[in-house]
Amino acid sequence: MFRQASFASKHFARSFSASQRRLASTKTIREALEEVIPVKQAQLKKLVEHLLGGMRGLKAMLWEASVLDPIEGIEFHNKTIPQCQQELPPAAGGKEIIAESMLWLLLTGKVPTEAEVRQLSRELAEKGELPEYVEKFIDSLPPTLHPMTQLGMGVAALNHESKFQAAYESGIKKTEYWTYTLEDSINLLARLPTLAARIYRNVYNPGQPIPAINKDLDLVGNYVNQLGFGENKDLTEYLRLYIAIHGDHEGGNASAHTAHLVGSTLSDPYLSYAAALYALAGPLHGLANQEVLRWQLNMQKEIGGEVTHENIKEFLWRTLKSGQVVPGYGHGVLRNPDPRFMALQQFCDTRPDLLADPVIQLVKKTYEVAPDVLKEHGKTKNPYPNVDAASGCVLYHYGLTQFKYYTVIFGVSRALGCVTQLVWARALGLPIERPKSLSMEAIEKLIK
Numbered sequence: 001m002f003r004q005a006s007f008a009s010k011h012f013a014r015s016f017s018a019s020q021r022r023l024a025s026t027k028t029i030r031e032a033l034e035e036v037i038p039v040k041q042a043q044l045k046k047l048v049e050h051l052l053g054g055m056r057g058l059k060a061m062l063w064e065a066s067v068l069d070p071i072e073g074i075e076f077h078n079k080t081i082p083q084c085q086q087e088l089p090p091a092a093g094g095k096e097i098i099a100e101s102m103l104w105l106l107l108t109g110k111v112p113t114e115a116e117v118r119q120l121s122r123e124l125a126e127k128g129e130l131p132e133y134v135e136k137f138i139d140s141l142p143p144t145l146h147p148m149t150q151l152g153m154g155v156a157a158l159n160h161e162s163k164f165q166a167a168y169e170s171g172i173k174k175t176e177y178w179t180y181t182l183e184d185s186i187n188l189l190a191r192l193p194t195l196a197a198r199i200y201r202n203v204y205n206p207g208q209p210i211p212a213i214n215k216d217l218d219l220v221g222n223y224v225n226q227l228g229f230g231e232n233k234d235l236t237e238y239l240r241l242y243i244a245i246h247g248d249h250e251g252g253n254a255s256a257h258t259a260h261l262v263g264s265t266l267s268d269p270y271l272s273y274a275a276a277l278y279a280l281a282g283p284l285h286g287l288a289n290q291e292v293l294r295w296q297l298n299m300q301k302e303i304g305g306e307v308t309h310e311n312i313k314e315f316l317w318r319t320l321k322s323g324q325v326v327p328g329y330g331h332g333v334l335r336n337p338d339p340r341f342m343a344l345q346q347f348c349d350t351r352p353d354l355l356a357d358p359v360i361q362l363v364k365k366t367y368e369v370a371p372d373v374l375k376e377h378g379k380t381k382n383p384y385p386n387v388d389a390a391s392g393c394v395l396y397h398y399g400l401t402q403f404k405y406y407t408v409i410f411g412v413s414r415a416l417g418c419v420t421q422l423v424w425a426r427a428l429g430l431p432i433e434r435p436k437s438l439s440m441e442a443i444e445k446l447i448k
């Protein structure tokens, strides 16, 4: 034993001193990498104009539920947002589109009747309770863990209940995949708001009781109730609209594409959507709505007194000159103001209390100045606002002030489009996604 130990320590001493005495010409792995990186960076710069650029505009995916036109914006089965607002049944006593109507349209391509929507609302309400193990799991997480991280973990844990996974293990036929995928999808949609409300309670109102699900209420009505804002009819209507029109934005955006990619491996809807949520949690994507509000509040604080176009302009330039993006502006596809932004602005325009709110006024005034500043800056291809430029400030006005939570609400919404695609991908038997990647040398050969 002693002999072994002394041999080991001698061996360690020998190798340690050898590494100390390395020749000046012998590089460490870090030094070797430091030499290679600038060479590759230069190579990449040469190639970037030709082939690399986040696959922007590459047509490589089938996505039925919605199409995004750069100028007209989003259309759900050829229906614009104003058309959906006219045609889709609202909640009982409400005016705005609800998640159930939008889900029906996305999944079937048809406008549901009021009776169909009420029946779907009831089904979702009946399936909305969380399994006890998920409640315990979520309650055990530290409240300092970002709400989006918690949401993804909760959704992944729900896969314990997956009907698709159980059926797959029992050897069902391919033609039956979609039915189990639909069953999981409906269960996921039903539980997502309950999970999201529990996270809100744990992080911001620990110990507060959560109201039981009301079987006569729509999905978002129950969600707002469980968040503790059920009395606020305007907030309920706002969230109904926001969650419905934010539910799908064709297939190439990072979260939708992630759900589709993971789903293509036959991962069940819970795991596929959990993965999508972590794409949504990036600041260039879903997290932008929390960033917008932080940025607008900073602007308000820095400006201090009277807000003029001139001092907004100065603040915008300070943001740009410090190398940051202006959150809520720009888009990978859109080249016009986002119709979702316009719909939320219209919601504000009909309510005097919202119009009088200084933060909402600031958002409006920023919109009057920012496009010209961004055009002058000359980088972004779309100098106009996207939906996130407006979404958070209305929540803030109604007292939902914890902006780290805002992306969770986006996460409750985006599931509508993602599960629609998962069901259709199984119904159409779409294959596993597996694009080809190339090394820089291979790309260079291709160009030559």
Ligand SMILES: CC(C)(COP(=O)(O)OP(=O)(O)OC[C@H]1O[C@@H](n2cnc3c(N)ncnc32)[C@H](O)[C@@H]1OP(=O)(O)O)[C@@H](O)C(=O)NCCC(=O)NCCS
Residues within 6 Å of the ligand: 283, 284, 285, 286, 288, 320, 324, 325, 326, 327, 328, 329, 330, 331, 332, 333, 379, 380, 381, 382, 386, 387, 388
């Ligand atoms: C949405 C977004 C990620 C799209 O990115 P994209 O498709 O690469 O956009 P573009 O092709 O217009 O980008 C070209 C250049 O303009 C810059 N740009 C784009 N939007 C910008 C903005 N809002 N503010 C400042 N610069 C911006 C990009 O960073 C890029 O700069 P680079 O060449 O130095 O890398 C981008 O517009 C952005 O970061 N917006 C702010 C965050 C946001 O609101 N996200 C929510 C989207 S719904």
